[in-house]
Amino acid sequence: MIERVLPPEVATAWTTGDPDVPLFPEEAALVAGAVPSRRREFATGRHCARLALARLGVPATAITTGDRGQPVWPNGIVGSITHCAGYRAAAAARRDRLRAVGIDAEPHRPLPAEVTDMVLLPEEQADLARLAAADPAVHWPAIAFSAKESLYKAWFTLTERWLGFHDARLRFDRSFDRGGSFTAEIGIAAHTIEGTRVPPFAGNWHTDGSVIVTAVTAE
Template structure:
């Protein structure tokens, strides 16, 4: 499903169930040795997806260990992102991307009281005006997660929910304007991202993929 909102120069793989025979590298096993079963299954299946996506690029299997702030550590030359939620795991990788952010969430309303803590007043006003069967509050949360995942590998610092202003198009795209100074990227200050979103199969998925060099 995630492939529908990613460009052709990004490889992806997803699962709606946890395969029973997922094999982890010893280093990965050590990383989740004390984790509860739910976390182990999320971790294992997400890495299964990541290695399938890497294989599509000709990248051999390798450990993908949690790094700073839990961000996955990719093999040299690989840029990617991982997401997991109830009933869904996915990974997206590229050899041509500057950064990638993906997120998946159950397509339902956010729990009471959460929206004000993850959004700006103008964002709440904007999504209140949008029509359709989309739970825009959940979509906003998912897109903010994708923004953070795309931001962190470039900036190496935290980005709060209130530090990016998102605007959605019902056509399946969104823009994110950074409200804090961004890092220099290829000689220019990063000021925001553009992304895509999709609602399908009881899920909302969002993605950002920034190319790192001209693609064929």
């Protein structure tokens, strides 16, 4: 399902279960003290990442984590990993094709009111209320939450800086079956880690009725 929200130059892999897959020793060390469910989802996420890398012609390698918990990809690769109940996915692209990729998966269910206020700006809530009036079957605040998670992952790849939920203004549409696109306006000044201007971010969302997937890319 994740492939529906990404451009063709992005390689993807996903699963709805947790197969018995091995980890590299340096990966296993990262979750050695975690509960079994966390170890399983971590292993499946890395398995999906290696499948995506293989589709780019990249040999299997350990994918460790950086100081903010982000996956550390092979040189020349950008990517993202996500997991929620019943869904795990990874996406990867060559850095000379895309500068950043962020993906997220969430259950398609109502977002608690207190979380909605924490995540969404008042003007975003007003926009989503109008969309909900026309399309009430979609849990729009949950879509927006997932979109901001994807945005943060792409943003951090480029800047290695924090981005709060209220630091970005999203605008959504429903332009295809069970999904659509969104744009992001960043409300804080920042440059990429190379010192260049942060490029525009574009995203897509999709739901099958039980799971939401979102993705953000930057060229």
